[in-house]
Amino acid sequence: MESTKAQRPTLNDVAQHAGVSIATASKALNGRSDVAASTRARIEVAIEATGYGAGRPRGAAAAPTIEFLVDKLTSPYAMEILRGVTIAAEDAGIDVVVGRFRPSPHKSDQEVIRRLNRSGRLGAIILTVEMSGATHQAISRSALPIVLIDPLRMDESSVASVGSTNWIGGRSATEHLIGLGHRNIAIIGGPAESLSARARVDGFRSAADAAGITVPDDFISHTGFDHDAAERIAHELLSRDDRPTAIVASSDAQAMGVLEAARQLDIRVPEHLSLVGYDDTYVASWANPPLTCVYQPLQDIGRVALRTVQQLAAGEHLDSHHIELATRLVVRESTAPPSDRNHS
Secondary structure (H helix, E strand, O other), rough: OOHHHHHHHHHHHHHHOOOOHHHHHHHHHOOOOOOOHHHHHHHHHHHHOOOOOOOOOOOOOOEEEEEEEEEEOOOHHHHHHHHHHHHHHHOOOOEEEEEEEEEEEOOOOOHHHHHHHHOOOHHHHEEOOOOOOHHHHHHHHOOOOOEEEEEOOOOOOOOEEEEOOHHHHHHHHHHHHHHOOOOOOEEOOOOOOOOHHHHHHHHHHHHHHHHHOOOOOHHEEEEEOHHHHHHHHHHHHHHOOOOOOOOEEEOHHHHHHHHHHHHHHOOOOOOOOOOEEEEHHHHHHHOOOOOOEOOOOOHHHHHHHHHHHHHHHHOOOOOOOOEEEEOOHHHHHHHOOOOOOHOO
């Protein structure tokens, strides 16, 4: 029974037989009007030839499905990327299933990859989760197209990934503060094992070095990308006699934690402290004051990840297995030149 199920024709078989992409085959099956009549006819012939859909209820949806996996969906960062994935998937006639990449004592992360391979999905997108080197190897050997977004580590160069220009982001944030006259600048980095977090800190160091600024070791920290961890570190930094006049955060959630620590210590932003966030999600413009931020094109990252899954599923060659989209600085009201009040 199991072997018969495994041999059932797939939408990929239909697409290959018709000489079209999986997305085009899906559009035709779902009655979309943006498929040429000649193409639709070839797909119908391919359906008959392959036996695809035998036993399905007439008119049943036949859209391919990708799985979007993330360790937690509580951050605006994750939600913006998911928004980009779902918009691109809708345009391509692809369904999206959202799940948690959450290994447990009873289920390793490699078992998650094995489950994906048995799922019948078109592919999978995995967002910023911690995984072992063995799991990266399992992904590189996977028959299922899997794309990583902002991987914490990258042990296999053959694994496809999408991210942004994090080094440039860290450098541009720091150069902005230096340009305003700040010399006493700290950075709250993300997890030390995270490639993107390290790149942002390296960009920060590069800008400081270029300006001849010596940054104390304890002005550079690594922690989670979340609010609470950053709040604790910011509270320590801002309680010092030689407290920084400016802080670069590595996420908007971290920046909100810094704002809370400053509020508790009666340190006003930007009068007493300049602050730069990272990601430029909706919380950045809602903050008080609105945050100067490094903008990441999060929705575009999601769209590119979805398109990369489609390319891999169609057997297309990737020009690069790692794609970086450009970041840029968005200046708002949380940064200003330092003044004597910074230490009042």
